[in-house]
Amino acid sequence: MVDYLAILPEIALLVLAAILLLVDIRLKEEGKDTLNWIALFGLVITFVLTILLAQPGEEEVIWGGMLRHDWMAFVFRLVFIAGAAFTVVFSRGWEAIGDRGEFYGLLVLSTLGMTLMGAAGDLVMLLLAIETASIPLYIMAGFSTKDGKSAEAGFKYLLFGAMTSAVMMYGFSLLFGFGGTTDIYALADAIAAGNVPTLPLMTSIILVLVGFGFKISMFPFHFWSPDVYEGAPTPVTGFLSTASKAAGFAVLVRVMLVAFPSVTVEWQTLLAILSAITMTVGNLVALRQTNIKRMLAYSSIGHAGYILMGVAAASSLGVISVVYYIAAYLLTNLAAFGFVAIYYKQTGSDEIEDYAGFSRRSPGLAFAMLFTFLSLGGIPPLGGFFGKLLVFSAAIQADMVWLAVVGVLNAVIALYYYLTVIKFVYLRRQEGDEVPFPVAKSQSLAIIICVLGVTFLGVIMAPMFELAQKVASSFF
Amino acid sequence: MIPLSNYLIVAAGLFSIGLYAVLARKNAIMILMGIELMLNAVNINLVAFWRYLTPENVSGQVFAAMVFVVAAAEVAVGIALIMTVYRRRDTVSADEINLMKW
Numbered sequence: 361m362v363d364y365l366a367i368l369p370e371i372a373l374l375v376l377a378a379i380l381l382l383v384d385i386r387l388k389e390e391g392k393d394t395l396n397w398i399a400l401f402g403l404v405i406t407f408v409l410t411i412l413l414a415q416p417g418e419e420e421v422i423w424g425g426m427l428r429h430d431w432m433a434f435v436f437r438l439v440f441i442a443g444a445a446f447t448v449v450f451s452r453g454w455e456a457i458g459d460r461g462e463f464y465g466l467l468v469l470s471t472l473g474m475t476l477m478g479a480a481g482d483l484v485m486l487l488l489a490i491e492t493a494s495i496p497l498y499i500m501a502g503f504s505t506k507d508g509k510s511a512e513a514g515f516k517y518l519l520f521g522a523m524t525s526a527v528m529m530y531g532f533s534l535l536f537g538f539g540g541t542t543d544i545y546a547l548a549d550a551i552a553a554g555n556v557p558t559l560p561l562m563t564s565i566i567l568v569l570v571g572f573g574f575k576i577s578m579f580p581f582h583f584w585s586p587d588v589y590e591g592a593p594t595p596v597t598g599f600l601s602t603a604s605k606a607a608g609f610a611v612l613v614r615v616m617l618v619a620f621p622s623v624t625v626e627w628q629t630l631l632a633i634l635s636a637i638t639m640t641v642g643n644l645v646a647l648r649q650t651n652i653k654r655m656l657a658y659s660s661i662g663h664a665g666y667i668l669m670g671v672a673a674a675s676s677l678g679v680i681s682v683v684y685y686i687a688a689y690l691l692t693n694l695a696a697f698g699f700v701a702i703y704y705k706q707t708g709s710d711e712i713e714d715y716a717g718f719s720r721r722s723p724g725l726a727f728a729m730l731f732t733f734l735s736l737g738g739i740p741p742l743g744g745f746f747g748k749l750l751v752f753s754a755a756i757q758a759d760m761v762w763l764a765v766v767g768v769l770n771a772v773i774a775l776y777y778y779l780t781v782i783k784f785v786y787l788r789r790q791e792g793d794e795v796p797f798p799v800a801k802s803q804s805l806a807i808i809i810c811v812l813g814v815t816f817l818g819v820i821m822a823p824m825f826e827l828a829q830k831v832a833s834s835f836f
Numbered sequence: 837m838i839p840l841s842n843y844l845i846v847a848a849g850l851f852s853i854g855l856y857a858v859l860a861r862k863n864a865i866m867i868l869m870g871i872e873l874m875l876n877a878v879n880i881n882l883v884a885f886w887r888y889l890t891p892e893n894v895s896g897q898v899f900a901a902m903v904f905v906v907a908a909a910e911v912a913v914g915i916a917l918i919m920t921v922y923r924r925r926d927t928v929s930a931d932e933i934n935l936m937k938w
Binding site: 533540 | 898
C-alpha cells in the first residue's frame, strides 16, 4: 500500500500543471494574467498542504525504495515550492512569459522534478527526477524567442546540461556495475561487499559529480551560469539560482553521504578543494562585472562554494549548515533577482551604473535591497551571516581550518562588490531620479516576505536550526 | 561466451568518441549527436552489467529504458532550441553564438 499522503506535494503539483495548461486553452487573450494568480494560489496551497499533511512519519520508504519520505525530502520540498511561488510573483507582467500558460506549466513541472530529486532513493528515480527538473528549465531559459540573448541562453544551457548529464549517467551505469543494484541505500553495502578498489570507484564518483556540479555550478562546471543567468528572463534566473541549485545540493548531500561511506576521506578532500576554488573563482570574477545579473551569477557561484564547505565536512553539523545556508540563500537571492526584475521592467537596464539614484526613486525598495545585499555579504544579524557562520564552523570541526580561512577571505571580497551596488543605489545620483517608482502590490509583498524571512533567520535561529537538525538526523 | 570486459571496452570507446565530438565539434547538431553516442555507451554498459551480473533482477533493463526516454526528450527540446537560435542568427555553429561573453 502506497502512502499517498507522502507524495501529496507531487500529486498536487502535477494537478496544478494540468489545470494551468487546460485553463490556458479556454482563456481569452486579455484574461491571460489570471494564469499568474492560478499558479501562485496553487503553489501556496501546495505549500500549506505539504506542511500540514505530508510531514515525515514512521515509514520512510516509498515504492520499494524509489523515494524516501524523510525530513530531507520534506524541507527541500518546501524550499522548491517556495522558490517557484516567488518566481511566479516576479514573472507577473514580464514580457513574453507573464501571460503564457506553458511557462507556468513548465515551472510547476520543473518544481515537481526538484521535489523528486530531494526525495529520490534510487539511481533510476534520481536520473528521471534530474531530467524532469532540467528539461523544462532549458525551455524556460530560452523562452523569450524574440530576445536573441534568451534564445542563446537556452541553447547554451541545453548543450552544457545534456553533456554533463550524459557523463553523470555513465557514472551511474558504472556504479550499477559495481554494486549490482540501483538502490542508493543498498549501494554502500554492495560496494563494501564487492571489494571495489578505490580508483575505479573514485572515477565513477567524479563522473557523477560532473552532473551534480553542473546543477550547483561548481568549478569547473560553472561556465554556463554567467551566460545563462544573463540571457534568461530575470524571473527564470532567480529560479535557476535558488531552487535549481538547492535541488543539486539535496542530491549531492544524499548520494555522497549514503552511497559512498567507504571512501569518505577521498571525496571529502576532493569537495573541499573544489569548494575553495569555486568560491575564489566566483567572487574574484564577480568583482569586475558591470551587469548586475552577471555579477549575481558569479556571486551565486561563490555561494555554491560556501555551501560545498558544509557538504565537504560530511558531518551532522555540515548537513545542518547546508540546510540553513540554503534557506537563507533562497530568500535573499530570490529577493535580489526580484529587484533586478522590477528594475528592468521599469527602466530596461541591467547595468549596475544605471541603479544610481534608486534610493530617491523608491526609498522602501532601496532599503530592502540594502538588507538583501548585506545578508548576501554575510553581515550580522541577518540570515546570511548565520549560514556562513555554520558552514565555517562545520569546516573547522572537520579539521579543515584552511578551508574556513579561504571562506572568510572570500566573504570579505564578496562584501566589496555587494557594497558597490549599494553605493550606486544610495550615493550616486542621475537625472530624473525624483520620479517615483511604481511597484506592483504582489511584488512588494513578496519582497517584504523575503526580507522579513531573512531577518527572522538571522535573529531567531532556533526553529530553522531544529528543522535542519532533523534533516541531519536522517543521515547520522 | 564473450567476456563482460569486451562490452565495457566498446562502451568506453563509444563514450570517448561521443565526448570528443561534443568538445571538438562546432556544429550544434553534431554536438547533440555526440551526446547521443555517450548515452548509447551508457546503455551498452547497463545492459551488459545487467546480463552478466544480475540477470534475475530487471532494474538494469528498466534503467536502460529510462535512459532512452531521457535521450529522446533531450533531443526533442534540443532541436527546438537550436531552431529558435537558427531563426534569429542564421547559424547553428556554437562558435558564432556569442552575444554574451566574459
